Amino acid sequence: MYRIVMYYTLFLLLNLHVSAEKNKGKGLSSIKELYSHEKLDIILQSCSYDRKLHNSCIDTNLLFEYILDIHNADIHSIKDNIEKLTCFMNAYHALLLKTLLMFPHALYTKNEKLFDSSLICIDNQEFNLSRLRENIAFCSKSIGHIGWFGLWDGTISGPHRPKRAYRKHTLLKVLQANAKAYFASRRKEFSCDFAKKIIRVSDQLLSFCCLSPGISQMQNKDCIINIIMKYAPDDIAAFTAINKKEIEIMSIEVSDKIDRDFSESIQSIKQMMPYNKKSQK
DSSP states (O other), X not given: OHHHHHHHHHHHHHHHHHHHHHTTTOSTTOHHHHOOOHHHHHHHHHSOSSSSBOGGGSOHHHHHXXXXXXXXXXXXXXXXHHHHHHHHHHHHHHHHHHHHHHSTTOOBSOOHHHHTTOOEEETTEEEOHHHHHHXXXXXXXXXXXGGGXXXXXXXXXXXXXXXXXXXXXXXXXXXXXXHHHHHHHOGGGEEEETTTTEEEEEHHHHHHHHTSTTOOHHHHHHHHHHHHHHHSOHHHHHHHHHHTTTOEEEEEOOOOBBOBOTTSOOOOXXXXXXXXXXXXX
């Protein structure tokens, strides 16, 4: 009897050891253990079928279930920077969609008081869109500030709306591909005057790089130049690398018109929203 108990105890200890080895390093830094992003996948895929946002196609219940998942997750305990950036970027797009639903007749995003009145709760702290952008800019610093190229701001300018939620293991490759695609296609938001050695970029990109705490004007210029050397078309990238000390960076003011279908008849959209501050408690 004693031997049976002893063997059984050894068997349990061996299983615990094997289980611990399999789960080694998977603690709170694993997205799967926090919450699934599949709900956001469904929302992003369904709300756009012709590149414009269609409010009527958004499953509001699913959106607010996802926002509640974010509220219940311990995101700030994540130690991996890319994983934290992934969560913040997905939270940003969820809050942006919520905001666009709350203000279905808004035409432009310049009204920051309007757009920053919408909140999302993360680790018992309330975030608006501006504060989330600041956190994303801070997390993007370690990867050369390219987080902006995955950040749709609801307008016809800047990066396009993502087709699905971001994932930790693919985020960096997606952002790098987005950066190259942006410089290749968004020529109204980016230009290079070879004769005058002037490069003009979107004021949105410039503002994003400035959000990182303690960044100086010179560091901001270096940040933009490094991005251009890595992701702009070859001729502009080479020209920038050769003349980076003489190049002047200037901004282009881009449109803040919201990119959605305004022909839709949306009635009492606020009544469709079960999510508010009380449901967060």
